[in-house]
Amino acid sequence: MTTSRKSHQHSPHPSDVPSGRSPALAPLHVLVGTWFVEMTHVALSAPVHGLKTYTWLEGGHFLIERTRFDHPDVPDSVAVIGADASGEGLSEHYFDSRGVLRVFEMTLENGLWKVWRDESGFSQRFTGTFSADGQTLEVVGELSQDGMQWEHDFTHRYSKGKGAS
Template sequence: MARAANLEQLGILVGEWETTVPGREVKGRTTFEWLENGGFLIQHSTVQQPDYPNSVSIIGATGSDGAFQQHYFDSRGVARIYDMILEDKVLTLFRDGPDWPQRFVGRFSDDGNTINARLERGTYPGGPLEHDFDMVYTRIR
């Protein structure tokens, strides 16, 4: 199976990343790797604190327009689908789910080895989003 042309741009994520939440004692690891022949990108995230879930996500192209979807599953049994866009070194994931909306905006450094992310959430579908927390991804390899 050949990798979709627009999926190639997600190659900037491939590798292992250390994650930190500034101002909190929360550290973790996230890896991104191609599934078999590259039809999907797999994300594994672990957090070194039991209050935060570990997760696995499958990311795939939704068409030729550069849009993606992330199917997220975590250790609490939560499953969610996020729409995803990567444009001009800005990664955006968002959903307006039935429980509460969320948005992740991650900005890559010029060298592609750091992502500074802002996570936001709302309290009801269609409602305004508010800052939840920041996260920094630092490439390890």
């Protein structure tokens, strides 16, 4: 008895399958690799160190971010970054070891990385600035409980491929 696999070459694509790679993904190449991170956070008494890795999912449509910090109060996380539904912007789906799921919007252009989410009672935003050589990244995070007044939340100092200084 022989079984045959259906060929998908001539099958119609569902409407959510992109016809090609979104141009919105192009700026993300600067993130690819391993980054050592030093973080200060308003809830922690001293800086903590961690590691972030960015790798493309096969097919190149999504960038996978994995994060681990050397502190029991800082959750490990995975994020999936890709083109938004319009194909023109970027979004990030964040998951962490506490069971948290958050969806952020994102831009990355001209050495400036902005990530934000507007949620009733707990909005977040951060801005990251890349060094001219792309080997370091300074990030400042803020939060707002009312969407109007913003408070400092954290800073991250990323160093690509070498230990944090």
